[in-house]
Amino acid sequence: MSGPGPAASPGPTATGAGSAVPGAGLTLPGAGPTVVEIESLDDPRLADYAHQTDVALKKARGTEHGLYIAESALVLERAIRAGHRPRSVLALGGSVDEALALVAGFDVPVFSGPGELLEELTGYILHRGLIASMHRPELPSPESLLAGARRIVVLENVSDPTNVGAIFRSVAAIGADAVLVTPRCSDPFYRRAIRVSMGTVLQVPWTRVGDWDATKRLLEASGFHIAALALTDDAVSLRAFAATAPERVALVLGAEGEGLTPEAIAAADTVVQIPMAHGIDSLNVAATAAVAMYALADA
Secondary structure, three states: OOOOOOOOOOOOEEOOOOOEEOOOOEEOOOOOOEEEEOOOOOOHHHHHHOOOOHHHHHOOOOOOOOEEEEEOHHHHHHHHHOOOOEEEEEEOHHHHHHHHHHOOOOOOEEEEOOHHHHHHHHOOOOOOOEEEEEEOOOOOOHHHHHOOOOEEEEEOOOOOHHHHHHHHHHHHHHOOOEEEEOOOOOOOOOHHHHHHOOOHHHOOOEEEOOOHHHHHHHHHHOOOEEEEEOOOOOOEEHHHHHHOOOOOEEEEEOEOOOEOOHHHHHHOOEEEEOOOOOOOOOOOHHHHHHHHHHHHHOO
């Protein structure tokens, strides 16, 4: 994909911060980032921003594990601190210096141009000043995440990226050690999940797991007590569970509305519920995650 369409105006020109190859918008080895002024949208390097879906970015050609989009300087900073590599940055004029500072250690283009042209390219206004195309890192093995963990969260089939992002933000803030996501769970690197999490999905260790038979064996082998949040007749209250919580706990949360599958509940050592008042049966899954993690934080 080469952008929204051909343009008659000249292509991008390199104007800035590194040792640039004249007129090409490229940097010499070790030169750092280069500012590339966008005059048209026919540069193939802009394709990462041209109305691309998260799924298309995940399957981007020429990448080892795909791409994701970091929106805002805060998210880009957290991504780089987590060891993620930028492929390029797209910035409004007033955010170029900030973008250059953030990617100072990388030989990448920092594209810049008028807001109207960038809006035409992306399909939306860059309210946060910049976005970046980032290489997805290789996911770690579940065993490596569990090795030193005490409190983890398992997300089963949570398909709404807003909920996924909110849960990751609570995990980061309250202090769980890792997140495991099942195959049907929304990808934490989707841009809405990243945005809602304030970039914390890039800080919190996470990876995918398989079916419940394999996941239960994995958690048991690592010494985890599996606590499923669900409304069942034999569920114990969160307060009672937290009072005598085991050393290592895996909190399992399910999709909004559907809740946990029978397989997840069957795999649990304990089913836990949060007592409700005024006839309410449950909280939103992101709120449930926050309450449960807080209750166990000092247990």
